[in-house]
Amino acid sequence: MTDLPWGPALLFCPADRPDRYAKALERADAVIIDLEDAVDPGARPAAREALLASGLDPARVIVRVNPAGTLDHVADVQAVRASPYRTVMLAKAERVSDFAALDGLRVIALCETAAGVLAAGDLASTGGVIALMWGAEDLVASLGGTASRHADGSYRSVAVHARSAVLIAAGAWGKAAIDTVHVDIGDLGGLAAEAEDASAVGFAATACIHPGQVDVIRAAYRPSDEEVAFARDLLAAAGEQSGVFRFRGHMVDGPVLRHAETVLRRAGS
Known part of the structure; x- marks a missing residue:
């Protein structure tokens, strides 16, 4: 496992909620300001302005940008380059050419489609990429499915395979791997079990969507x-x-x- 410059709990924050930026960063080891799924397309221009007006510690900020090949991606990258932030998470990364506009930035490649999981090794081998992360919900959607988990909360086999594939690809190229979010916010026991497993097999961090999940993740990664x-x-x-x-x-x-x-x-x- 390759380490990241932050602790293990990475908290997503919608980019159109600048009132939450500082609070999210205070609670977590790093904040992922999300310009993609968390923001309605019509609100993204204002969200980029909010990003530019923020004054967070650049060393602990990751900006999730929209997928390559979209107009939002172009605008997102322009905003990042005009800001002090230099670490981006590329949504739905699928091919090395997706990094064309990200030269000089530290990149976390988010493998959350079938094509992205298959290309994980190529993505990890690319200069500028510091980590891979995987995503379950978009992956299943890309396959035409409807659920990444069984009724008991455990992952279906295709999600388990994707998680392992991304972890192994990252490790093969000496890059860090980030485990995906646990979307059932109230299921802290399930989150703890997944984070403990992530720590045991070599993930460097786990992303989360609620401040109440941060301490659970930290505890899972902290040796007794x-x-x-x-x-x-x-x-x-x-x-x-x-x-x-x-x-x-x-x-x-x-x-x-x-x-x-x-x-x-x-x-x-």
Whole structure:
């Protein structure tokens, strides 16, 4: 996993609600100001003006821009370049040529269509791309489906496949991966389980849509005191060993040591 310059909780905020910008950034590790799905097309010009008038910390702001090939994309990128913000999330990224207008910006490629998931490796290999994120709802819509989850809240198999494919593509190219939003705002237990799984398999962050989800995500990515103590003891013991060895009933080799190093890195952040 490659780290991001922020903590693990990334909060979406509609770009046409500038009254929420600062509050969202205060609550989360970074804010994603959304010029795409969260904003009615007719309200996007005013939303861009609001973006330009904002005075947020540029280091903790991501701007989601509309898909390449649309007039809104052109206007969005112009607004970003006129602002102090230099990290964008490209909605519905599907091909390397979609990044043509984003030269010099840090890009999070949002793989949320069938074409985007299939192209995840190509997107991750592109210079300027710092991370991949996947999206379940647009993906299923692109397939002609109606629901990404079963009635019990668990993902259907196609969503699980897409999530894994994007994570692996990001990892193969040394880029960070961001897990998608949990749209059931009241289901904090389900969010916690998904964020814990995301942390365990190598996602660097989880996006969210409500401030009440932030602390749940942070807790899921934060190693427990027991995990930190075990990792420290394990790495200390490794300094006195060579090759594979046994530690507290566990076989330890190179990958296990890297797991321990990741635990300590996350604890430190």
